[in-house]
Amino acid sequence: MEAAIQTLVNVYLKSSKRKENLGKKDFQNLVKSQLSNILSDTDSKEAVNNMAVGLDENQDGKLGFPEYMKLIGYLAVSLSEQPCASPYLARLPHDI
Numbered sequence: 001m002e003a004a005i006q007t008l009v010n011v012y013l014k015s016s017k018r019k020e021n022l023g024k025k026d027f028q029n030l031v032k033s034q035l036s037n038i039l040s041d042t043d044s045k046e047a048v049n050n051m052a053v054g055l056d057e058n059q060d061g062k063l064g065f066p067e068y069m070k071l072i073g074y075l076a077v078s079l080s081e082q083p084c085a086s087p088y089l090a091r092l093p094h095d096i
Helices: 002-015 024-034 045-055 065-080
Strands: none
């Protein structure tokens, strides 16, 4: 589990270029490069932008680490609720 947490943090830091927040383009690149196997619509800029808006609690147009973790939590819960035998491909969460 420690390795998984370190990976989550490192992916965020790399994607944000070690800044405090992920910009719009950084978030799109992160979703496309890191989540395309469990999310559908990762090639759709509109869908990814809508998801970012839903995650952006303070509405500053950027995603901080807690907002990024909200997405990770949503995905983890969704995966845990899927039957083990069926493949999983989530729709992008628009209203997180």
